[in-house]
Amino acid sequence: MTDSTDTQSTPTDLEKAAAEAGALTTRILELRDAYYERDTSLVSDAEYDAMMHRLEQLEHFFPELQGQDSPTQTVGGRAQATLFDPVTHVERMLSLDNVFSADELRIWSERVERASGRSVHYLSELKIDGLAINLRYEKGRLVSAATRGDGVVGEDVTENVAAITSIPNRLSGSGHPDRVEVRGEIFFPVEAFRELNEQQLAAGEKVFANPRNAASGSLRQKAEGKSPAALKLMKNRLSRLQMLVHGIGAWPNPPVAAQSEVYDLLSGWGLPTSTHYRVFEDIDGVIEFIQYYGEHRASVEHEIDGIVVKVDELALHDELGATSRAPRWATAFKYPPEQVNTKLLNIVVSVGRTGRATPFAQVEPVRVAGSTVSQATLHNQDVVKAKGVLIGDTVVLRKAGDVIPEILGPVVELRDGTERAFVMPELCPSCDTPLRPAKEGDKDLRCPNSRSCPAQVRGRVEHVGSRGALDVEGLGEVAAAALTQPLEPTRPPLADHNGDVSEAGLFSMTIADLFPVTVTVFDFETGLPKVTEDGEVKRVTPFRRRRSKKDGPFDPTSETFTGDEHFVPSKGALELLDNLAASKTKPLWRILVALNIRHVGPVAARALATYFGSLDAIRAATRDQLAETEGVGGIIADAVIDWFEVDWHQQIIEEWTKAGVQFSTPGHPGPGAAGDEGGVLAGLTVVATGSLEGFTREGAQEAIIAAGGKAASSVSKKTDYVAAGPGAGSKLAKAEELGLRIIDAEQFALLVTQGPDALA
Numbered sequence: 001m002t003d004s005t006d007t008q009s010t011p012t013d014l015e016k017a018a019a020e021a022g023a024l025t026t027r028i029l030e031l032r033d034a035y036y037e038r039d040t041s042l043v044s045d046a047e048y049d050a051m052m053h054r055l056e057q058l059e060h061f062f063p064e065l066q067g068q069d070s071p072t073q074t075v076g077g078r079a080q081a082t083l084f085d086p087v088t089h090v091e092r093m094l095s096l097d098n099v100f101s102a103d104e105l106r107i108w109s110e111r112v113e114r115a116s117g118r119s120v121h122y123l124s125e126l127k128i129d130g131l132a133i134n135l136r137y138e139k140g141r142l143v144s145a146a147t148r149g150d151g152v153v154g155e156d157v158t159e160n161v162a163a164i165t166s167i168p169n170r171l172s173g174s175g176h177p178d179r180v181e182v183r184g185e186i187f188f189p190v191e192a193f194r195e196l197n198e199q200q201l202a203a204g205e206k207v208f209a210n211p212r213n214a215a216s217g218s219l220r221q222k223a224e225g226k227s228p229a230a231l232k233l234m235k236n237r238l239s240r241l242q243m244l245v246h247g248i249g250a251w252p253n254p255p256v257a258a259q260s261e262v263y264d265l266l267s268g269w270g271l272p273t274s275t276h277y278r279v280f281e282d283i284d285g286v287i288e289f290i291q292y293y294g295e296h297r298a299s300v301e302h303e304i305d306g307i308v309v310k311v312d313e314l315a316l317h318d319e320l321g322a323t324s325r326a327p328r329w330a331t332a333f334k335y336p337p338e339q340v341n342t343k344l345l346n347i348v349v350s351v352g353r354t355g356r357a358t359p360f361a362q363v364e365p366v367r368v369a370g371s372t373v374s375q376a377t378l379h380n381q382d383v384v385k386a387k388g389v390l391i392g393d394t395v396v397l398r399k400a401g402d403v404i405p406e407i408l409g410p411v412v413e414l415r416d417g418t419e420r421a422f423v424m425p426e427l428c429p430s431c432d433t434p435l436r437p438a439k440e441g442d443k444d445l446r447c448p449n450s451r452s453c454p455a456q457v458r459g460r461v462e463h464v465g466s467r468g469a470l471d472v473e474g475l476g477e478v479a480a481a482a483l484t485q486p487l488e489p490t491r492p493p494l495a496d497h498n499g500d501v502s503e504a505g506l507f508s509m510t511i512a513d514l515f516p517v518t519v520t521v522f523d524f525e526t527g528l529p530k531v532t533e534d535g536e537v538k539r540v541t542p543f544r545r546r547r548s549k550k551d552g553p554f555d556p557t558s559e560t561f562t563g564d565e566h567f568v569p570s571k572g573a574l575e576l577l578d579n580l581a582a583s584k585t586k587p588l589w590r591i592l593v594a595l596n597i598r599h600v601g602p603v604a605a606r607a608l609a610t611y612f613g614s615l616d617a618i619r620a621a622t623r624d625q626l627a628e629t630e631g632v633g634g635i636i637a638d639a640v641i642d643w644f645e646v647d648w649h650q651q652i653i654e655e656w657t658k659a660g661v662q663f664s665t666p667g668h669p670g671p672g673a674a675g676d677e678g679g680v681l682a683g684l685t686v687v688a689t690g691s692l693e694g695f696t697r698e699g700a701q702e703a704i705i706a707a708g709g710k711a712a713s714s715v716s717k718k719t720d721y722v723a724a725g726p727g728a729g730s731k732l733a734k735a736e737e738l739g740l741r742i743i744d745a746e747q748f749a750l751l752v753t754q755g756p757d758a759l760a
């Protein structure tokens with residue numbers, strides 16, 4: 001680069017960077033203030049981390065931008081605590097640097113090992129998502145508890161800490177120095193947080209969106225000026241908090257050489273330490289530990305937002321030292337966020353197959369835990385009220401692993417007055433029937449028009465096609481909506497001559513029924529129909545397409561002219577009818593599930609099908625006979641009897657029978673017979689884990705049950721066989737530990753067809 005380009009470009013780049021860094025700094029300081037002073041997250045942690053990361057980058061390229069009080073050089077909170085008396089820590093409390101990938105972690109460890117001049121041991125532990133606390137013990141007595149503040153001066157919360165039972169007032173054991181500072185994290189265990197929110201909900205109070213902020217808010221409450229009732233509530237919240245210690249501050253010359261040994265000492269003094277830590281000889285072990293907990297976050301009793309990696313050798317802590325913000329001998333690997341902020345665009349009410357009217361949040365689509373979320377259930381109007389969300393709010397949304405997304409609450413501080421409250425409709429949004437509770441006192445409202453409420457029929461039709469029922473490819477949400485959506489001028493294929501929709505006609509539909517189906521396309525954000533450029537409501541025809549030259553000779557039985565256009569059935573229409581036809585003779589239990597009998601899912605349906613062998617035998621059974629059938633019981637027996645008593649259910653059976661649906665198991669000898677005889681696996685419990693060649697996951701379970709065995713989902717002493725294929729994880733390990741009989745896919749195939757003797 002020549003001098004002339006340097007003088008031309010550098011000032012502009014620097015200016016640009018300075019402007020960006022300035023804006024970022026202002027924003028980060030605002031966010032910190034809200035977070036540490038008002039226990040509120042105005043943005044998600046991931047967004048905050050991204051801003052910090054960007055600021056670090058800018059300062060890296062333009063070191064002149066890095067002032068002493070840049071957020072990258074300072075610890076979170078504020079020096080002058082506004083609520084509590086100040087406490088000066090004997091030794092500074094630092095934050096931690098972050099890494100976000102295995103590669104970044106490797107770079108960190110290489111730097112550490114280079115600076116140490118040797119390989120080191122790494123202590124890996126869970127990063128507890130709570131708030132930092134500093135406990136000072138003098139002569140074994142707790143004299144002060146303080147928040148981190150700006151790292152030098154924190155807030156005195158000694159009084160409130162007294163209500164946290166896991167924090168001892170006196171250290172037990174011996175060997176504690178005259179003065180020691182212990183550092184830890186205060187948090188709500190997941191279960192305690194759930195209970196707290198349940199209690200808030202029951203009391204008609206607002207639920208808390210975030211355990212970290214709830215913990216911080218609970219600890220940083222002032223007793224003064226509170227009514228006796230409010231004081232009781234405060235004590236109650238404090239008593240649910242817990243603490244785990246993860247370090248020491250001031251302690252000259254500790255009698256141990258490693259951080260992991262510090263934990264043994266601390267726990268010997270009666271302080272709670274975490275059991276989730278391990279020491280590794282290299283960074284690969286740490287990365288496996290990170291992967292493991294990334295997949296098992298939900299199994300930990302408290303929230304975690306990452307893994308803290310510390311050099312285990314204490315001598316190296318002094319050698320490596322610290323920056324003004326964080327130690328060089330530790331770093332935090334941050335997991336991708338499970339909580340994000342997004343906009344609540346609307347709350348719409350949907351009616352499901354059982355008639356329950358459920359408010360749904362439609363949110364601005366947002367990436368979280370590996371998928372894009374655009375809606376979340378809000379359960380019922382009481383939950384909407386308790387969460388305190390208004391339409392138009394910025395809300396906190398959580399999605400953990402495979403768990404369904406949940407709206408945790410609003411960010412009240414971001415309201416601008418345009419938000420509006422949700423009003424639960426009085427009429428069913430699908431059929432205008434007045435909604436009512438199923439029984440007195442029920443919070444959930446239902447549409448009582450179960451027979452022909454289009455939303456309920458749609459839900460039931462979708463259920464017929466679902467994997468746990470008849471597993472009909474092509475009969476999913478969209479097809480179910482298309483078959484039931486009543487639209488002028490076409491009648492939905494599942495409507496009878498009165499125009500009432502019902503699943504009774506599902507198996508007798510023909511191409512001619514499907515052909516005219518026109519479906520309105522709804523706009524997700526508004527819930528209103530989409531409009532074309534010409535101002536027409538947008539409609540699609542999923543079961544037909546325009547004829548093309550490739551379609552061969554004209555077939556008058558399945559083709560049609562509409563206006564001047566020529567249509568043929570779509571591939572989807574033909575497949576749907578073929579698949580429906582093929583499912584008429586599927587196993588009886590699948591047909592039973594497809595009937596949408598309350599409480600009768602695959603497990604109960606299998607039990608009924610195995611014992612009775614036909615729908616007629618089930619109908620003829622007494623309540624006692626049903627209830628006594630293994631795997632059935634009283635509640636299901638009642639639900640089955642109730643189901644048969646409804647007239648229009650008879651119509652479904654009649655219509656389906658006429659269409660060729662098989663309501664019995666060919667060759668079944670009659671009630672009880674199959675049960676007595678048992679299968680080759682009668683009395684045996686088998687667990688299938690990993691991928692077993694030749695079997696799907698569900699197929700393996702079915703094979704066990706079909707052979708009369710019990711398909712268990714977890715391994716215990718009572719398990720007789722564990723069939724394990726590639727990918728078998730903890731179940732296989734447990735089976736080995738218990739010394740159980742472990743078999744491979746080939747042996748499994750023998751076992752379920754010929755029984756245990758085949759393996760001898």
Ligand SMILES: NC(=O)c1ccc[n+]([C@@H]2O[C@H](COP(=O)([O-])OP(=O)(O)OC[C@H]3O[C@@H](n4cnc5c(N)ncnc54)[C@H](O)[C@@H]3O)[C@@H](O)[C@H]2O)c1
Nearest residue numbers: 031035041042043044045048095096126127128132246308
């Ligand atoms: N959403 C927002 O608006 C907002 C604003 C400010 C801060 N934040 C969040 O706070 C973070 C910054 O806070 P920070 O400076 O406290 O850093 P940090 O939370 O990333 O890490 C440092 C802290 O981790 C804690 N910790 C938990 N488990 C630990 C363990 N096993 N060993 C050692 N320490 C452990 C310690 O208290 C330590 O002070 C951000 O990354 C962000 O997640 C969010």
